[in-house]
Every structure is written in C-alpha cells, then in structure tokens.
Amino acid sequence: EAGVTQSPTHLIKTRGQQATLRCSPISGHTSVYWYQQALGLGLQFLLWYDEGEERNRGNFPPRFSGRQFPNYSSELNVNALELEDSALYLCASSPPGQGETGELFFGEGSRLTVL
Amino acid sequence: GENVEQHPSTLSVQEGDSAVIKCTYSDSASNYFPWYKQELGKGPQLIIDIRSNVGEKKDQRIAVTLNKTAKHFSLHITETQPEDSAVYFCAAYLHTGANSKLTFGKGITLSVRP
Numbered sequence: 001e002a003g004v005t006q007s008p009t010h011l012i013k014t015r016g017q018q019a020t021l022r023c024s025p026i027s028g029h030t031s032v033y034w035y036q037q038a039l040g041l042g043l044q045f046l047l048w049y050d051e052g053e054e055r056n057r058g059n060f061p062p063r064f065s066g067r068q069f070p071n072y073s074s075e076l077n078v079n080a081l082e083l084e085d086s087a088l089y090l091c092a093s094s095p096p097g098q099g100e101t102g103e104l105f106f107g108e109g110s111r112l113t114v115l
Numbered sequence: 116g117e118n119v120e121q122h123p124s125t126l127s128v129q130e131g132d133s134a135v136i137k138c139t140y141s142d143s144a145s146n147y148f149p150w151y152k153q154e155l156g157k158g159p160q161l162i163i164d165i166r167s168n169v170g171e172k173k174d175q176r177i178a179v180t181l182n183k184t185a186k187h188f189s190l191h192i193t194e195t196q197p198e199d200s201a202v203y204f205c206a207a208y209l210h211t212g213a214n215s216k217l218t219f220g221k222g223i224t225l226s227v228r229p
Contacts, residue, residue, distance in 0.1 A: 004158070035219075042221035043159070043204060056216060090158055100217035101147045101208055106158030 001027065004107035006091050012113045013081050021076045021110045025093030031055075032074040033094070033104060034066060038087040046089075048100075049074055081114045088112075117142045117209040121220035129228050134195050136223050138205035139187040147208035148188050150179060153222070154201045163190070195227045 005024045013019050025032050034046040045058035049068035063079040072093075078085055088111050092104040118141040128134045140148075146167040151159035165172045165179045165188065172179050178191040192199055206219045 040221065043206075043219040045216060045218070056214060058216075092158075100215070103149070103161040103164075104159075104217075106151075106160065108156065108158045 004091055004093050004105050006089075006107040006110050008110060009108075010111045010113070012115065014115050015081055015083060017081050019078045019081060019085075019112055021078075021089050021091075021112070022073065023075070023091030023093075023107060024073045025091075026105055028095060029093035029105070030072055030096045031094045031099065032068055032072065033092040033100070034074070034076050035090045035092065036060075036087045037090055037109070038084070043090065047076070050099075078112070083114050086112060086114045116214075117145055117207050117216070117218040119205060119207050119218050119220040121203075121205055121223050123223065124221070125224045125226070127226040127228060128195050130195060130197060132195055134190075134192045134199070134225055134227075136190045136192075136203055136205070136225070137187060138189070138207075138220055139185075140207040140218075141186065142207075142209050143183070143186060144211075145207040145209045147217075148179070148181060149206050149208075149217075150190050151204045151206070151219075152201045153204065159204055192225075195225075197227050197229050200225060200227045 007022045031050040035043045048056040066076040068074045088109040090109045092106045122137050149164035152162045153159040176193045181188040202222045204219050204222045208217045
C-alpha cells in the first residue's frame, strides 16, 4: 500500500513569490495535516483538513492557506514568501475518526527554499 | 495552549548502552503522548505512544513512562544499535474542543557510536 506522497520534493522560490505544495494521503484516510519543520524549531502545526473542511490551524499568518479536495488530497499555499518560510513542509494523514490521538502517517516532506 | 520541552537536545551513547530521552508538558489535561522517530531524509514515524490512564508501556527494546503528577514522560531505548541514530520527537495531545491539538517538542538527535 502506498504511503503519504508529497510533491515537489524540492522547491526554490524568491521572496514575494507563491509556493504550492501537494499531498496525497494513504488510501482510506480522510484527515490531512500540514506541519512546518524549520531548523531547530521542531514540528510546528500549520493546518488540519478533514472531509474537505479546515478543522484547525496553527499560529501562522493568513498567507499560509490550503484546501482538501474530494479525493482527500490536499495542497498548501504560501503567498508572499519570506526568507523565514524556508523549511521542510511535512504532510501527514490519519484514518477516519481518529484525529491526532492515534498514529499520524507522515510523508517525506517538501523542502522549500526561499532566496 | 500546550508547551512541550525535550531534554537534552542531543544525546550520544555507545552501542549496546541504554538511552533515555525526557519530555515535559505544561497542561495537566493532556491525555495522549506519542513518540516519533525521524531518520535522515524521511518523515517522522510513530514508534510508541502512551495514554494518560497508563504509567508505562513497552515494545521490545523501547519503553515509555509517564508521570502525570510531574507532567513528564520519557522514552527508554535499551541495547542501542547504530540504526537507532535519528531525531526523536515527543508530543502531547490536549483536548480543548475546537482547538484540540497535538504539540511536538523540538526534537532530540540521538547518535549511537559503534
């Protein structure tokens, strides 16, 4: 069974541009989570989508947004990129009804570099 | 909100020795505590978890202990092997209705010397 897949693997942008990252959850999983992993800061929660709806968001500015599609895949958009947005962006998925109180299955991440 | 801290930030042990990684959390209402292992170039993977109604849980060479009074929990790895070298994240889940959230620590880099 395929795990969580993310694309692109690497992305290089300049300040002010927009970045779009994509995530496909494990088949049968309905929840998708996005995390930012910046150097030395651990995993910072960004967004949680379930059944197409945004359920929760972390302490990030509105220029971080996303959506979940009917097939449960998701995309994360970052507008007006800043240098400090450079990080590994991780997507995770979980089965229906579990939420974050069970195993989250992570992808390998998308490395965003802002120059 | 919840605040999770990990100590130490790096840990180096000799192969075959035990490793202990500690985490503290701030909100006594947190009730679920997972540990994730992240190998180089990969996403984090759950290795063990514990819920607040249990004090200890073991899975082969790995164990987790929870002290709810002191608000800390620890990961114990026995008979360490080079493949245990990775970044380990602890997390705590706080249920507060619409803002329920899993909060991760900053991670600890474990190095196992052959």
